[in-house]
Amino acid sequence: MRRGIAATALVAALALAATACGGGDSGDKADGPVTLTWWDTSNATNEAPTYKAMIAEFEKANKDIKVKYVNVPFDQAQNKFQTAAGSKGAPDIIRAEVGWTASWAKSQFLAPLDGTPALDKQDDITPSLLKQAQYEGKTYGAPFVTDTLALMWNKDLLKKAGHDKAPATWDELKTVAKDVKDKAGVDGFWLNNATYYEMAFLFGEGTDMVDAANKKITINSPEAVKAVDTSKGVLAADGVAKLDVTADAYAHMQDAFVNGKVAMIVQGPWELTNIYKGASFKDKANLGISNVPAGSTGKAGAPTGGHNLSVYAGSDKSKQEAAQKFVGFMTSGATQAKIALKNGTLPTRTSAYTDEVKAAPGVAEFQQVLATSAQPRPDLPEYSTLLGDAFAQNLTKIFQGKTGTQAGLDAIAGEFKKLVPDFS
Structure with a gap:
């Protein structure tokens, strides 16, 4: 995007x-x-x-x-x-x-x-x-x-790690990822740092990039800070693949998943055809699909x-x-x-x-x-544009530790103000 x-x-x-x-x-x-x-x-x-x-x-x-x-x-x-x-x-x-x-x-x-x-x-x-x-x-x-986005998981790898169902929360995911690394010898989860995928963390904390109905920018709200800190915590957890910021990061993630080198990813149905062609999913029943993990609100949300x-x-x-x-x-x-x-x-x-x-x-x-x-997305013509470069670049800086979460989100909010100047 x-x-x-x-x-x-x-x-x-x-x-x-x-x-x-x-x-x-x-x-x-x-x-x-x-x-x-x-x-x-x-x-x-x-x-x-x-x-x-x-x-x-x-x-x-x-x-x-x-x-x-x-x-x-x-x-x-x-x-x-x-x-x-x-x-x-x-x-x-x-x-x-x-x-x-x-x-x-x-x-x-x-x-x-x-x-x-x-x-x-x-x-x-x-x-x-x-x-x-x-x-x-x-x-x-x-x-x-x-x-929409869902948690996709390799049933065989989770079974080797002692789990027969998908994690329901991000904290549970970190536990499962560590077990997969320890018992199956592969990464447990791959975090896609694209902004569209970060929405699952925002929704899990009950917030969005903006509150369109009340014309308010919310990307730097306390809830958004908690959401991004949650994703940072997942990225730093044992058994989670290292952050990939290369131009081919998406392809690397897909390759790792379909070939059994990572057990869980968040992904959409547009990749089903490719996934079922992968070595790990010749038996299509091996692919688990469930809601993305929930945040602290207890509710899962995906765009x-x-x-x-x-x-x-x-x-x-x-x-x-x-x-x-x-x-x-x-x-x-x-x-x-x-x-x-x-x-x-x-x-x-x-x-x-x-x-x-x-x-x-x-x-x-x-x-x-x-x-x-x-x-569903709000009735806001600029909503798709908000997911663009300013959000992506600052989110990556946060994940890399080059800026703090609040400072990075404040920078994003400043760029959002240029796109939706009538929002507070």
């Missing part, structure tokens, strides 16, 4: 906008099919093939619409779309992280979808996910997939993420209408069920949770986590 537009990103974005966007001349003949461009931000290896298959199915049933698929790396997509939309050259459809939707709607980059085929049968959509796609009373995204499909406001009428139809197809219950079975993602429609989908490895467990500990 990197923020800021570097010069190189601007150049790359404009180049991509000029060659693969829907706002300009698509080259369609007057009597030919409408050609749409879709920027997909999913994993190009594991998820994209399923989406391409769905496009083929849609085009077969809709001869007058063609969909040009472009996979854009997730960590580049936000900046690229903002740049392209600002120059009236964005794709007709984009798979947008839920935190981007309100911000882009505020910037008038997205077209409202209320009353269009993109949001057919709204009663079937999980209400909280629909709310996350709204801004000032209008809906600017069709919920496509949802997710609700996911992606919406949104339509670019700068596309002409014929393209917007075709895009609405395509979005409606891709986010329908029937299509989401097919995608869930192939990609291991969590649907946003009730009808997509068929018996077959619920029986798929990992899906039922994550559905339970969503119901018990996931917290």
Whole structure:
């Protein structure tokens, strides 16, 4: 979730906008099919093939619409779309992280979808996910997939350490991690220091980065200090892997987990497909999935993420209408069920949770986590941006001991004030 537009990103974005966007001349003949461009931000290896298959199915049933698929790396997509939309050259459809939707709607980059085929049968959509796609009373995204964070654990390794269930609190996790190190000879837990993952500690202390309802910055509150100190304590505990601040830290964590070099991580359902390919999880039943550990409040909390499909406001009428139809197809219950079975993602429609989908490895467990500990994001366009560089850099300094917890969080609060100046 990197923020800021570097010069190189601007150049790359404009180049991509000029060659693969829907706002300009698509080259369609007057009597030919409408050609749409879709920027997909999913994993190009594991998820994209399923989406391409769905496009083929849609085009077969809709001869007058063609969909040009472009996979854009997730960590580049936000900046690229903002740049392209600002120059009236964005794709007709984009798979947008839920935190981007309100911000882009505020910037008038997205077209409202209320009353269009993109949001057919709204009663079937999980209400909280629909709310996350709204801004000032209008809906600017069709919920496509949802997710949250859970504790994933290697059952065999925990069993070797004398534990048959996941730790329910962070203190219990430290105990289990030490036992795993002592008895199984591998690290017990790997802490991901990305800001999105730190939210589980904040929620566990009953706080957030901001109190949107009361327009108050809370990242440096006593509760937030306790949350960060809790994560520091976990990081320093026996049996916990050393902090990895390299550019490949995420990949290192995943590799360690799937190969049995670490017993527990906090992760989302987007990695299920990869995890089940790992040496330690050839037997899919070996993967445990449960709520993230609870903080001192006794309650576990994790952020609700996911992606919406949104339509670019700068596309002409014929393209917007075709895009609405395509979005409606891709986010329908029937299509989401097919995608869930192939990609291991969590649907946003009730009808997509068929018996077959619920029986798929990992899906039922994550559905339970969503119901018990996931917290929806507040209606704040800047919320996603708050998770960016200022938070990340200062959090890392705190973990490395280069600054104190309160001082580091005060620095983050100061940067937040620039993003939400009307907050106290």
